[in-house]
Amino acid sequence: QLQLVQSGGEVKKPGASVKVSCQASGDTFVKYVIIWIRQAPGQGLEWMGWVSAANGNPTYARKFLGRVTMTTDTSTNTAYMELRRLTSDDTAVYYCAGGINPRKLQFWGQGSQVTVSS
Amino acid sequence: DIQMTQSPSSLSAFVGDRVTITCRASEDVISDLAWFQQKPGKAPKPLIFDASTLRDGVSSKFSGTGSGTNFTLSISSLQPEDFGTYYCQQYYRYPLTFGGGTKVAIK
Numbered sequence: 001q002l003q004l005v006q007s008g009g010e011v012k013k014p015g016a017s018v019k020v021s022c023q024a025s026g027d028t029f030v031k032y033v034i035i036w037i038r039q040a041p042g043q044g045l046e047w048m049g050w051v052s053a054a055n056g057n058p059t060y061a062r063k064f065l066g067r068v069t070m071t072t073d074t075s076t077n078t079a080y081m082e083l084r085r086l087t088s089d090d091t092a093v094y095y096c097a098g099g100i101n102p103r104k105l106q107f108w109g110q111g112s113q114v115t116v117s118s
Numbered sequence: 119d120i121q122m123t124q125s126p127s128s129l130s131a132f133v134g135d136r137v138t139i140t141c142r143a144s145e146d147v148i149s150d151l152a153w154f155q156q157k158p159g160k161a162p163k164p165l166i167f168d169a170s171t172l173r174d175g176v177s178s179k180f181s182g183t184g185s186g187t188n189f190t191l192s193i194s195s196l197q198p199e200d201f202g203t204y205y206c207q208q209y210y211r212y213p214l215t216f217g218g219g220t221k222v223a224i225k
């Protein structure tokens with residue numbers, strides 16, 4: 001079973017960038033893909049994209065193209081999601097999820113709160 | 119994008135009741151559907167994949183049915199620990215999309 005531990009909450013100003021980490025343990029990291037999902041306050045879940053731990057290849061949701069970068073570091077079994085040009089609409093809890101299949105969100109991190117405020 | 123519509127948006131039921139939540143897809147997603155349970159301040163927990171396959175370790179009181187565009191999640195005998203918000207999610211086509219959620223409360 002894959003366990004995922006995410007970085008802590010962050011407060012950012014509009015226009016800044018944020019980088020959230022997701023460290024995996026409990027199984028072979030490179031077997032998995034890491035999927036990123038966010039949840040705005042009181043809202044539903046929004047898929048942002050995924051990255052292969054084996055080769056680092058990302059697939060992004062159209063909405064975030066040009067503004068998001070998803071990477072992995074196999075030396076530390078860690079995935080990263082960087083979101084740039086933040087606005088207040090990006091205030092949300094950001095989750096990483098792991099799966100063998102990038103479409104099935106099997107294992108979840110605890111979430112990282114990102115608050116964008118001037 | 120495939121739109122996922124859940125109903126009801128909220129419900130309240132007694133302990134021991136059978137509860138059913140409906141999820142409708144805007145187009146055919148065959149059986150590429152998952153259900154999640156989320157409690158306040160926690161990450162969603164996967165319950166069911168492939169519309170009806172219970173994830174390992176999930177109580178058999180949960181069951182999922184359906185294919186195509188219409189799906190249901192049932193809880194056979196509601197318990198206090200079953201409160202929370204339930205989401206369906208299609209993974210037939212990118213972008214992956216979620217229903218708006220059904221908030222389940224205990225009367």
